Amino acid sequence: xxxxxxxxxxxxxxxxxxxxxxxxxxxxxxxxxxxxxxxxxxxxxxxxxxxxxxxxxxxxxxxxxxxxxxxxxxxxxxxxxxxxxxxxxxxxxxxxxxxxxxxxxxxxxxxxxxxxxxxxxxxxxxxxxxxxxxxxxxxxxxxxxxxxxxxxxxxxxxxxxxxxxxxxxxxxxxxxxxxxxxxxxxxxxxxxxxxxxxxxxxxxxxxxxxxxxxxxxxxxxxxxxxxxxxxxxxxxxxxxxxxxxxxxxxxxxxxxxxxxxxxxxxxxxxxxxxxxxxxxxxxxxxxxxxxxxxxxxxxxxxxxxxxxxxxxxxxxxxxxxxxxx
Numbered sequence: 027x028x029x030x031x032x033x034x035x036x037x038x039x040x041x042x043x044x045x046x047x048x049x050x051x052x053x054x055x056x057x058x059x060x061x062x063x064x065x066x067x068x069x070x071x072x073x074x075x076x077x078x079x080x081x082x083x084x085x086x087x088x089x090x091x092x093x094x095x096x097x098x099x100x101x102x103x104x105x106x107x108x109x110x111x112x113x114x115x116x117x118x119x120x121x122x123x124x125x126x127x128x129x130x131x132x133x134x135x136x137x138x139x140x141x142x143x144x145x146x147x148x149x150x151x152x153x154x155x156x157x158x159x160x161x162x163x164x165x166x167x168x169x170x171x172x173x174x175x176x177x178x179x180x181x182x183x184x185x186x187x188x189x190x191x192x193x194x195x196x197x198x199x200x201x202x203x204x205x206x207x208x209x210x211x212x213x214x215x216x217x218x219x220x221x222x223x224x225x226x227x228x229x230x231x232x233x234x235x236x237x238x239x240x241x242x243x244x245x246x247x248x249x250x251x252x253x254x255x256x257x258x259x260x261x262x263x264x265x266x267x268x269x270x271x272x273x274x275x276x277x278x279x280x281x282x283x284x285x286x287x288x289x290x291x292x293x294x295x296x297x298x299x300x301x302x303x304x305x306x307x308x309x310x311x312x313x314x315x316x317x318x319x320x321x322x323x324x325x326x327x328x329x330x331x332x333x334x335x336x337x338x339x340x341x342x343x344x345x346x347x348x349x350x351x
Contacts, residue, residue: 028052029263030093030135032078032126033100034071035062038141038197038252040206042097045256047071054091056084057100066206079122081129088133095137095263096130098123101170104214105145105310108167119170124177131185137266138178138189139259144248144276144315146172146193153282154248154318157193157274165310179272188272190262195248195278195317197255199338200345207345208252216285217249217339220292221346223300231300233285235307238314244285246314248278251332251341261326273325278317279333288335295339 029046033039034055039062046053047068054072057064067073072091076083078100087093101119102108108115123140130138147155148162163169178189198217200207208218213228222228236243258277266272283291293299322328332338 027094028054028091030054030056030087030091030096032056032096032098033062035059035064035067035073036099037208037210038194038255039097039099040066041201041252041256042099042259043071044068044201044205045260049260054087054093056087061210063209066209068205077122079118079125081125084126084129085133088129088135093133093135095139095266096126096135097139097259097263098126099141101141103167104212105165105167106308107212108165108170109309112166115166115170119167120173123174127177127181131181131187136187137263138187139262139266140174140178140189140191142171142175142191142193142274143168144193144195144278144317145312146175147315149312153314154280154316155276156318157276157321164312167310175274182272188266188270190266190272191274192258192262193274193276194255195250195276195315197252198249199251199253199332199341201253202341204345204348207342207349209349216288217292217342218346220289220300221343224292224296224343225346229301231289231302232305233302234305235311236304237307240284240313242284242286245311246282246284246316248280248282248316249288249335249338250278251330251338254330254332258322258326258328261328265326275322275326276317276319277322278319279330280317280319282314282316283335291335292339295336295343
């Protein structure tokens, strides 16, 4: 049988597709290449260019490739952009997910793995965050993800479908073999922007918000290597195929680093200071997000292998140097 990877030409989706391929799974990638890059998909992996919201197309892909499981990564992810244009986010993240679910249910897909976000949790909730912590997203992006979670849960109650929802904290790093990494037309992730400054692609690194209720006033996040995250998806898929119940998992390392601490770590790796500039908070950014990852460790046996922030930055730096050469 085959795993459908939507958004498999994007950052996280391409890492998951490689992880599946590397262990011998049959994969088909569906991506409209609006932000994904065709070259991030392995040449021996089936690729279909198209929109996940095209229900008829997805039904054909499911039928033609004998798909029995879906990993859904496709969607828009930039929080300030969602605040400026919420309708685009509800269309691309909610409406498209509804169409995908309809195609999966109609096509007999039994397992569904969804790419969600830690920003679905309520601001001010005690850290670290467990899966059952209160949900109260503060951005249209996060709301679109929570709406999608609800749809998936409802489908699991009504149809022969089981799911795993993986809520990401801050994903970073790159494939150790240099096959894929983070490519974005609007780079918004802190480590990527810092490395682009290091490579003179961006003149200065903005620190968005210095007045948060955190030890140094900057936002605190739980940074997780994309390779560890891809491994979590495979474990979740295997568990579903073995009959595991539908559930959600928080994916992080259980410790937070501030923006200033990340900048210092980047400077340590590159061996020089970075030009920085303090700027106002971005709309929709909570002050702190740290995962309680005990559930995924206990239920799936997930054990991080790349949780040194300097190693994470080095892998990302190697990718950026190669990609921006």
